[in-house]
Amino acid sequence: MNATNALRTVDMIRRATASVSGHRAAWRELHEAHAAQTLLSYDAGEACEAAQRSTFRSERRLQLAASKLHPWRPLLNRYPTEHHRRNATRNLLEHLADDDVALIKAADIVVIQTSAGKDSVVALHRVVAAARKAGCMHKLRVMHCDLGQAEWPGVRQLARRQAERYGIPFILVQSEGGFLGMVEDRGLWPDSARRLCTAYLKRDPTGPVITKLVEGLGLDRQAVVLNVMGVRGAESRSRARKSRLTLDDRTTSSNRLVLTWNIIHELSESQVWREIADHVLEYHPIYDTGLQRLSCVYCVLAGPDWLVLATRICFALGLPHPDLYTALERQINHSFKQNLTLGGVVAAARMIDALDGPRTWSRGDALRRHLGPSTADAYLAKLAV
Ligand code: SF4
Known part of the structure; x- marks a missing residue:
């Protein structure tokens, strides 16, 4: 078929x-x-x-x-x-996921959702490789949901550069107030059971963007939309249960068939870094600090060690997030996580800095950790060119 x-x-x-x-x-x-x-x-x-x-x-x-x-x-x-x-x-969808090129040929539009993180950039690169083979680069769009001040500096600019590298139109979606505005309005932090941040700031804005893109196609039949995500099965048990290609029932309607395409679902973390090095894909410097995900500076899903490390990085970079977040925590009188206040996290980070000195890192450290120093040096030399 x-x-x-x-x-x-x-x-x-x-x-x-x-x-x-x-x-x-x-x-x-x-x-x-x-x-x-x-x-x-x-x-x-x-x-x-x-x-x-x-x-x-x-x-x-x-x-x-x-x-x-x-x-x-x-x-x-x-x-x-x-x-x-x-x-x-x-x-049927598993069978389709085996052939990237045929899938892109059959689609009318391909939206690549990017957080600008390491998985997103590899997913983007793979879609581009398949689209080039299919002769369908014109179908691609890169979409980035900006979470406002909650993100590490330079995320939005990096997402745009990653799209520009391939000449793909870039769509920036910004929700009013961003993550911090949402928390202030609700008077509560999201948590793993109610990830309102993902729903409100990332998932909800996708529907209107797809509606606009489909309208722009002016088709007199149902459009096929591929919504690409950089989700990997190795990241968590719930992600491991996801399939490579699924029907998005919520966004599909009579005028559009929307499929979620987890194009790098089977890749391990080291394979992701290998692709970054091999194809000289630009990654965010936050990975060099020892953090393994490019998320919000303070992610509600992160454990205490991660939050303390994020705080020490903020100190090293002179970022306002520890002060901003602890002030908001006091204002809404709701602790950032159950049994864990950001006030406590910041105090722990100060103590470690006082004992060990400020956190330091160098560009390329993420690659050094995953693939060794010679690969990192070769990557940095090519990136500079
Ligand atoms: S990175 Fe964490 S806090 Fe930020 S939107 Fe995603 S789940 Fe929410």
């Missing part, structure tokens, strides 16, 4: 499943309306008439749902249960 037909089948299965759910919901509604009508059948008054009208409306809705379901009967005979349909979709 070619990629376009596979994608059409994925969408047909999605629509058939939606019709089944709509039909089921209409049945339930009619059943409830019948029950209400039976209950009120001895009542000659307005309540009984209202119940009859409600039953009539539910019957009409059920008819409509049945007519929407009808065209999907042959497909539903083939994939009778939700389990069958989910498996069929997963198999």
Whole structure:
């Protein structure tokens, strides 16, 4: 099956499943309306008439749902249960994920979400390599969600440079107030159970951007959108459970089929650094300090050691984040993490600095740690050129 037909089948299965759910919901509604009508059948008054009208409306809705379901009967005979349909979709998408070039050819637009971090830049490089083979560079867009003052300096500029290296249009999304504005408004820090920061600052802005891009295509058929993420399975157990290519049900609609493409899902951390070195991809200097992720300066998911190290780096760089965050923590009277205040983190960082001296690092240290000094030196020499 070619990629376009596979994608059409994925969408047909999605629509058939939606019709089944709509039909089921209409049945339930009619059943409830019948029950209400039976209950009120001895009542000659307005309540009984209202119940009859409600039953009539539910019957009409059920008819409509049945007519929407009808065209999907042959497909539903083939994939009778939700389990069958989910498996069929997963198999088709796994098969598609094996062929980057065909996938990009079948897409109308490819949005590469970047945090400017090491995984994002490798994902970007891989998409570009496949798009060049497919002759589809014009389909690519790079999108960066700016979290405002919460990020390490230079992140936004680096994300733009990474896109410019390949001549790809860059889309910058900024939410009003950024991360700190969101915390101030809510009077609470997000946590791992309620990662509102990811939803509010990164996920929610994606939908409107995709809507605009699809409108700009002016197609008279459903557009196929690939939404590329630099997610790796090795990062966490929940990420390991993700697939390389999945249907984004939330963003997909009749005019766009949106697929999330975790193009570097199988890569290990050292493979990521190897690709950075081999292709001389520019990475953020924060990795040289010993931090392993380019996240917010203070990430709500980080452990105490990470937060203390981040604070020491802020001291070394003269950044205002420790003061800003501790002031906000006092203002909203909510500790940054359960059983851990940033006030305590900052005090611990001061103590370590007093004992060991300020944190120091050199450009290329991340590569030295992962791939050795000669690779780091060769990378820096090429980067300078
Ligand atoms: S880096 Fe951490 S704190 Fe920042 S948005 Fe992501 S999850 Fe939230």
